[in-house]
Amino acid sequence: MSHDYKAQKAETFESFEAFAKDAPATATITYQFYPEEVDADWDGLEKALQAKGFRTARDDEAELLDAMIGPVKVTPDTIWTYEKMATEIALTFEFTPDGWGLLED
Template sequence: MHNFQEQRADTFETFAKVGRGVKLPKTAVVVYEFVAEEVDTAWAAVEKALRAKGFKTSHAGDVLQARIGPIAIDAETVWQWERAATEIVLPFEFYPDGWELDDA
């Protein structure tokens, strides 16, 4: 079973660390990354489910990227979207592997 409390704590800890040395933008596109557990996975289905909730998707190798935004860049907002994306991908056997701000 996935531990959402631990995932949330990691996100808030990242904000605490980054916020000390870097000025974050007020809004940005956030890229959430998920790793496929199985080699033979349902790429089309998981991407369709994410797109239905407003994410833009792409994948390379076993890594799925789900982009959202621009959204407010604060720990709570980033976490809310991270949780939403994670809830979508878990049934497809994808697991969270972090997030970053899109620098494009």
């Protein structure tokens, strides 16, 4: 099954627009991914994301992987650039994107 990047990008820009006036100038962006398979390759995904500059953290209770980048300039284009990069990596390990958030630095 192919991933709908166009819809994902539209959702990202729409989400950003909802809080743009309150967004910080710079922040760490956290992208969340959840596994599609019980035996997902968490270690492989973390290694691949880290190779692209992301910091990673597992939330075993929620069964999510956080991929963090930044601090970076907060714009919808910046958020999307890193989101697309992380999503492309995650999909190869059978993880699905589950949103993003900002951590003000």
